[in-house]
Amino acid sequence: TKALRLKPGSALEVCDGVGGVGRGTILDVDARGEAAVEINEFTRDTSSSGLDWDCIVAFGGLKGGRGDTLVEKAAELGARRLTPFVTTRSAVIGGGERDGAKSRARKTRNGAGD
Incomplete structure (x- = not known):
């Protein structure tokens, strides 16, 4: 489903996995769901060597x-x-009963329905 997909004009942040964060805007989304994004600002955190x-x-x-x-x-x-x-x-x-009728029938067969 595409209920939560961003649309052209939406702001977003992208990460490069090594401390860089880009802030930009979605320009277009094609039929395959691939987006063209314009990055307006890019910053790199060099003070950190991993996740904080x-x-x-x-x-x-x-x-x-x-x-x-x-x-x-x-x-x-x-x-x-x-x-x-x-x-x-x-x-x-797991082993839970999904159908109340099946559960009742099983109890009746086992004598638990009395």
Whole structure:
């Protein structure tokens, strides 16, 4: 989906991975999603020899292959740790019952429905 894509005229920052940050504007986006960008300002931080911050990602249970996307994007950001946690709204992963009717039928077969 393209719901969160930036459009021509949007401001953005780009990083070169070695301390350089460019600030610019999107000029055009073609049909393949590739953008032409005009960089208006570029700065390089020479005082640092690495990341000055840690990126740690905490997330609730994910379903539908979203975990793969999370790992990919977190790695792109330089995350050092991924921490899953369980909430009342977390997706059931593994042996959980997905269908209430199946769960009731299983309980009835096992004599637990009395």
